[in-house]
Amino acid sequence: MGSPNFISQNGSLRSNQTSANSLFSLGQKNYSNLLLNKSNYYYQNDEIGDEQDELIPLPETLLGDLSIDSFSGFSEVQRINSGSPLSFDTPRDKRRRSIVREPTGSRRSKFIFILVGLPAVGKSTISAQLIRFIQSNPATHSLRCLVYNAGKVRRKMSFKNLGKLSMELANNSSDDLFNPKNSEKKEKYARITLDKLLKELDMDICDVGIFDATNSRVQRRQFVFEEICAYNENPESNFRVTPMVLQITCDDPNFIRYNVHQKSFNEDYFDKPYEYAVRDFARRLKNYYSQFTPFSCEEFDSLVKLINDRGLGHGLFVYNIVNTGLVPSKHLNNNHFPSNFSREIVQMVNLMESFVEHYTRMFGYTYIERVKEFFNDEMKNVEAKSTPGGLNYLSTLGSILDEEYFGELQELLRRNLENINADL
Numbered sequence: 001m002g003s004p005n006f007i008s009q010n011g012s013l014r015s016n017q018t019s020a021n022s023l024f025s026l027g028q029k030n031y032s033n034l035l036l037n038k039s040n041y042y043y044q045n046d047e048i049g050d051e052q053d054e055l056i057p058l059p060e061t062l063l064g065d066l067s068i069d070s071f072s073g074f075s076e077v078q079r080i081n082s083g084s085p086l087s088f089d090t091p092r093d094k095r096r097r098s099i100v101r102e103p104t105g106s107r108r109s110k111f112i113f114i115l116v117g118l119p120a121v122g123k124s125t126i127s128a129q130l131i132r133f134i135q136s137n138p139a140t141h142s143l144r145c146l147v148y149n150a151g152k153v154r155r156k157m158s159f160k161n162l163g164k165l166s167m168e169l170a171n172n173s174s175d176d177l178f179n180p181k182n183s184e185k186k187e188k189y190a191r192i193t194l195d196k197l198l199k200e201l202d203m204d205i206c207d208v209g210i211f212d213a214t215n216s217r218v219q220r221r222q223f224v225f226e227e228i229c230a231y232n233e234n235p236e237s238n239f240r241v242t243p244m245v246l247q248i249t250c251d252d253p254n255f256i257r258y259n260v261h262q263k264s265f266n267e268d269y270f271d272k273p274y275e276y277a278v279r280d281f282a283r284r285l286k287n288y289y290s291q292f293t294p295f296s297c298e299e300f301d302s303l304v305k306l307i308n309d310r311g312l313g314h315g316l317f318v319y320n321i322v323n324t325g326l327v328p329s330k331h332l333n334n335n336h337f338p339s340n341f342s343r344e345i346v347q348m349v350n351l352m353e354s355f356v357e358h359y360t361r362m363f364g365y366t367y368i369e370r371v372k373e374f375f376n377d378e379m380k381n382v383e384a385k386s387t388p389g390g391l392n393y394l395s396t397l398g399s400i401l402d403e404e405y406f407g408e409l410q411e412l413l414r415r416n417l418e419n420i421n422a423d424l
């Protein structure tokens with residue numbers, strides 16, 4: 001087999017992006033932690049991968065500085081909810097706390113994180129890291145955080161039981177859940193997931209619910225915000241939910257190749273051959289690129305208007321992590337504070353600003369190292385013509401996710417955005 005075409009003559013990794021190329025010049029260290037036996041890998045890792053269990057110490061300097069007083073923009077903080085179930089300063093208690101209903105305006109705060117991002121950009125991984133960050137911080141350590149993953153709901157509800165759970169092969173476009181023609185099926189799983197999240201939040205099972213789905217279309221996000229507004233409007237609701245959008249972007253081809261490689265071992269593909277899995281995921285990505293609309297400032301403004309028009313008085317906060325935090329995205333973050341914002345909201349905003357600002361230092365570099373190691377090790381295997389298990393990952397990745405493929409993705413995205421703009 002020839003060299004994968006993203007490896008140039010001098011051995012550095014080529015990419016049609018420039019921003020992160022330097023990251024991928026082949027380094028000195030070479031040790032692969034990748035298990036090559038697919039079934040072992042499946043049983044030892046869940047969808048989130050191994051990130052969840054790996055305890056990278058968070059830098060001390062980043063912790064403990066999230067008090068209200070350190071939040072310079074807001075000296076006149078209105079403290080409501082003194083006995084909040086969020087318990088920002090009481091020991092963690094996983095038991096259900098008693099619910100005391102209060103007038104709508106002074107209901108206790110809870111948070112929903114709405115993730116936005118194409119498949120395999122790191123949403124589930126970053127959710128797990130965010131939870132660790134929240135729970136490592138003295139001000140927020142007692143918050144009970146849960147991830148509600150639409151992919152897991154889909155798998156539970158749609159897989160054929162063949163001894164183990166197994167994804168059906170999509171033989172034509174009508175079988176393919178990710179084909180835009182079949183979007184209604186996917187919407188159903190998302191609705192069930194969001195419904196569970198809102199119910200459990202209201203039952204005080206968690207304080208922070210992370211809605212882990214691509215939420216890649218404006219219509220979907222409108223639906224999610226409608227549901228949150230309806231929850232906040234409902235006099236029967238026990239809490240007031242503050243929505244926070246966390247948009248994850250990854251457009252570096254080598255990050256994408258690595259992430260797709262990792263995805264090829266997840267629950268969707270554990271019983272499928274490697275090449276099949278990569279091809280299938282590549283097709284899934286094309287389907288998503290043809291419908292994806294990033295969360296924009298205009299969307300933020302229209303949601304704030306919706307909140308204000310309905311007299312809801314809850315906030316909206318938007319954060320971005322681009323290419324594992326390597327691309328500064330501060331200017332993309334956006335805050336809309338409600339007229340009566342609680343101490344909990346200020347602390348969460350403070351914490352999120354810290355999380356996105358220091359993301360690369362806390363988590364991103366470890367990931368970058370891992371990506372480099374993967375390519376280094378695989379390059380060595382290609383050169384030594386010794387590929388463990390007979391699999392040559394690089395040539396498979398390089399031939400399917402080649403430069404032409406990335407060009408097509410960009411074109412699909414461009415055309416979709418053009419159509420959307422034309423419709424406006």
Ligand SMILES: Nc1ncnc2c1ncn2[C@@H]1O[C@H](COP(=O)(O)OP(=O)(O)OP(=O)(O)O)[C@@H](O)[C@H]1O
Pocket residue numbers: 047048049050051117118119120121122123124125126151213214258259260262263324363364367
């Ligand atoms: N920031 C990151 N830190 C560490 N690993 C990452 C990161 N981003 C992506 N990865 C790697 O990429 C793989 C895919 O990431 P992940 O499953 O989190 O993506 P996702 O956006 O949730 O995907 P999907 O939408 O398909 O569920 C992970 O298994 C992990 O190995």
Ligand SMILES: O=P(O)(O)OC[C@H]1O[C@](O)(CO)[C@@H](O)[C@@H]1O
Pocket residue numbers: 119120150151152154186187190212213214215216
């Ligand atoms: O319905 P959405 O927003 O596309 O998100 C859910 C889907 O995203 C994915 O995570 C994409 O890989 C699937 O596992 C899941 O079915």
